[in-house]
Amino acid sequence: MSFTSIIQSSAIKSLSELYQQEFSTKDFQVNETKPEFKGDYTIVLFALVKTLKKSPEVLGNELGGLFLKNYPELFSSYNVIKGFLNLEIADKPLATLLLEHYEDEKFGRKKSDNFSSGKKVEKVMVEYASPNTNKPLHLGHLRNIFLGWSVAEILKANGDEVIKTSIVNDRGIHICKSMIAWQLFANGATPDSVHEKGDHFVGDYYVKFNEEYKKEVNELMQSGSTKEQAEKEAPIMKKTQKMLLDWEQENPEVRELWKTMNSWVYKGFDETYKRIGADFDHTFYESNTYLLGKDFVREGLQKNVLFKKEDNSVWIDLSAENLDEKLVLRGDGTSVYITQDIGLAIQKFEEYHLDKSIYVIGDEQLYHMKVLKEIIRKLGMSFADNMFHLSYGMVELTTGKMKSREGTVVDADDIINEMVATAEKHTKELGKVNDFSADELRELYEILGLGAMKFYLLRVDPKKRMIFNPEESIDFHGFTGPFVQYTYARIQSILRKVGSEELSANSHQSSSISHLLPLERQLILFLEKYAAAVSDAGDEMNPSVVANYVFNLAKLYNSFYAEHSVANAENDEKKNLRLRLSVMTANIIKSGLHLLGIKVPDRM
RNA sequence: GGCCCCGUAGCUCAGUGGAUAGAGCAACAGCCUUCUAAGCUGUGGGUCGCACGUUCGAGUCGUGCCGGGGUCACCA
Numbered sequence: 309m310s311f312t313s314i315i316q317s318s319a320i321k322s323l324s325e326l327y328q329q330e331f332s333t334k335d336f337q338v339n340e341t342k343p344e345f346k347g348d349y350t351i352v353l354f355a356l357v358k359t360l361k362k363s364p365e366v367l368g369n370e371l372g373g374l375f376l377k378n379y380p381e382l383f384s385s386y387n388v389i390k391g392f393l394n395l396e397i398a399d400k401p402l403a404t405l406l407l408e409h410y411e412d413e414k415f416g417r418k419k420s421d422n423f424s425s426g427k428k429v430e431k432v433m434v435e436y437a438s439p440n441t442n443k444p445l446h447l448g449h450l451r452n453i454f455l456g457w458s459v460a461e462i463l464k465a466n467g468d469e470v471i472k473t474s475i476v477n478d479r480g481i482h483i484c485k486s487m488i489a490w491q492l493f494a495n496g497a498t499p500d501s502v503h504e505k506g507d508h509f510v511g512d513y514y515v516k517f518n519e520e521y522k523k524e525v526n527e528l529m530q531s532g533s534t535k536e537q538a539e540k541e542a543p544i545m546k547k548t549q550k551m552l553l554d555w556e557q558e559n560p561e562v563r564e565l566w567k568t569m570n571s572w573v574y575k576g577f578d579e580t581y582k583r584i585g586a587d588f589d590h591t592f593y594e595s596n597t598y599l600l601g602k603d604f605v606r607e608g609l610q611k612n613v614l615f616k617k618e619d620n621s622v623w624i625d626l627s628a629e630n631l632d633e634k635l636v637l638r639g640d641g642t643s644v645y646i647t648q649d650i651g652l653a654i655q656k657f658e659e660y661h662l663d664k665s666i667y668v669i670g671d672e673q674l675y676h677m678k679v680l681k682e683i684i685r686k687l688g689m690s691f692a693d694n695m696f697h698l699s700y701g702m703v704e705l706t707t708g709k710m711k712s713r714e715g716t717v718v719d720a721d722d723i724i725n726e727m728v729a730t731a732e733k734h735t736k737e738l739g740k741v742n743d744f745s746a747d748e749l750r751e752l753y754e755i756l757g758l759g760a761m762k763f764y765l766l767r768v769d770p771k772k773r774m775i776f777n778p779e780e781s782i783d784f785h786g787f788t789g790p791f792v793q794y795t796y797a798r799i800q801s802i803l804r805k806v807g808s809e810e811l812s813a814n815s816h817q818s819s820s821i822s823h824l825l826p827l828e829r830q831l832i833l834f835l836e837k838y839a840a841a842v843s844d845a846g847d848e849m850n851p852s853v854v855a856n857y858v859f860n861l862a863k864l865y866n867s868f869y870a871e872h873s874v875a876n877a878e879n880d881e882k883k884n885l886r887l888r889l890s891v892m893t894a895n896i897i898k899s900g901l902h903l904l905g906i907k908v909p910d911r912m
Numbered sequence: 913g914g915c916c917c918c919g920u921a922g923c924u925c926a927g928u929g930g931a932u933a934g935a936g937c938a939a940c941a942g943c944c945u946u947c948u949a950a951g952c953u954g955u956g957g958g959u960c961g962c963a964c965g966u967u968c969g970a971g972u973c974g975u976g977c978c979g980g981g982g983u984c985a986c987c988a
Binding site: 337339341342344345350352354357358389390391392440477480481482594619621630631632635637638639640642644645670671672673674675676678699701702704706709734735737738740756767768769771772773774775777780783784785786787788790791793794795797798799801802803804805806840844852856859860863866867869870871873874875876890911912 | 914915916917918923924925926927928929930931932935936937943946947948949950951952953968969981982983984985986987988
C-alpha cells in the first residue's frame, strides 16, 4: 500500500473517531510537499474547513497531533502552514521499504489476481504499425510502432493479457501502381539483384509510377486535354485500373506478381521490425478481410440501421451524433474502407473474445474511428464501448510537414541508421569501451541509438503533434534515452566494483538504519511513487508518463551520485543502504525503460 | 463554414483544482588524482494565447474570442 493511501485511511480513521462522522478519501487530498517546506506529504485542509467549520490551523494541528499519537512509528513530525498540513515520514519505514523491495524488479506493478488488488485480467488487442505495402516505413510509422508496442507492454505489466496485431494494407490501387511501374521499368530486377531492401525497392517503383504519370498527364494537357481528362486518360493509369480489376478477378499472373512484390516488402519490413524490436502475435491482411463487412451491411439494412439510396449505395445517418451521413457500401456492391473495418472489428471481438480492442492510428482518422464505433453500436454490438482509438499527432519536421510528394518524408531506416551512427560517434569520442569486441560495440550502438530514438518519440504526450528536430534528436544529453541508460550503466559499474556478495552478506544490517540523509530520503520516496506512476500509465495507456518518470528518477539518482559515495560510504551501514538504493534504482530504470522498448547497457 | 485537437521560458516539452508554474536544450559561471564528466552545481530567462465566469483557490473546469493543425472522399 502506498504512503498516500496509508495517510488517507489513517486520517479517515482518526477523524471519524473524533467527530463521529463519516469521511471518505475525497476529503483528504494528499500531495507531495513542495521542496521549500518541511515534510514529505501534504494534506490540503480547505475541503474540511467547510464541513467541520473550524479554522485550517486548528484543524491541521488537531489532525497532525492525531497522526503522531496514533502512528508514532510512521510519522516523525508535522507542521501547518496556511491550509496545508505537512507530514514527515520517519526514516525507519523508508529504510524498511527499501530493504523489502530493492530486488523486486516488478515493484509497483499491479498484480493480476482478483484478491490482492481487485484488478481483473482483461484480454486486450492492440493493433499498431499497419503499413501499406507500396512504400517503406517512415518517421510517422515509428511513432505509431513505438507507441503501440509500449502500450501493449504497459498493459501487460498491469496484468492484462495482450494480443499484438497489425493489419497490412496489401491490396488496392496504390499497390497496383508499384506493380505497373515495375513491369514497365524494372527489366526483371529484384531487390537481391540490385542489393536493395525490398520495401525500398518497391517504394522506388511507386515513385517512378508517379513521375511517369505526371509526365503523361503533362503531355496530354499540352495536346489539348483538360487536367481532369488527362488524369483519367493517362495510359499508365488506365493500365493500373485494369490491373486492379484483374487482381479482383484473381488473374493468376497478376496475383503472382502481387505475391512476389509483397514478399519483397515483407522481408524489408521484417528486417526493420526485428531491428527495432516490434513484434506481433497475429497479422491481418486486407486481402483476406476486405470482403468481411458486407454481411453486416445486409444485417444493418434489415434492422433499418442503414438505408439505401436510389443508386443502390448503402448509407448510415449519423447526423444525430453530429457525424453526418456516411457511405458504407458502393452502389455496385463493392466495399469501401469502412466496410471492411466493420467486419474486422466484429471478427476481432468474436474470434478472440476480447474485453478491449485498441487501435493505434493517427489522429487524422479520428472521424473515421468515431463513425466506425457508432456503426458497431447501432448494429447492436455491445462491445462498441470497448473499442478505443489511441490517436497520436503527426510528426512534423522543423522544416515543415512531411510530404511524400515533396520528398520531405523522413525514412524510418535512414533515421534509425543516423541515430545509431551518432551513438557510434559519441561512444568513440568518449573512448570508454575500447575493450569491447566488434560485435559488442555494434550491439551497444544499436541499444543507444534506438534508445535515443524511442525515448525522443515517446516522451511527448501521444495526442499532441510533435516536432522532430534532427539536430536535437541526435544530441544525447539531457532529457534523452542515453541519459537514463547512462545512469543505469554507472550503477552497474558501482556493483562491479563493490561486488554484490557484499550486499547479500550484509543484508541483515540495514534493518538498523536510523538516520537518512535528505537525498536518500528523497530517492526512496521517489521510488515509492513508482507504483502510482506506472499504474496511471496503464490506465491512460500513456508511455510519456513512464518516460517522464524514468527520466526524473535518473536525474535524482545522478544528483545523489555526485554528492554521496557508495563504495566509500561513511560506514558499512551507509554503504549497505546506498547499495540497495542503487540496486533498486537500477531495477526500476530497467523495468521502466523496458515498457518503452528501450534496452539497457551494462557499460557505455 | 460544421465538428475535433493543440496554444506554458528563445526552442523542445512536463505539470491528479492547491502553496512562490518546472525540466531539457541554448546562454553565462563553476566542478574530472576520488564508484563512468553521455555527469553534477549555480545564474539569468514567464501577462501559462486573450477575456469573462465557476470556486476559499484556475495553467488545470465552463463559455466566448484569437492563433495553429486535422477532418468533413463511392482514397486507404
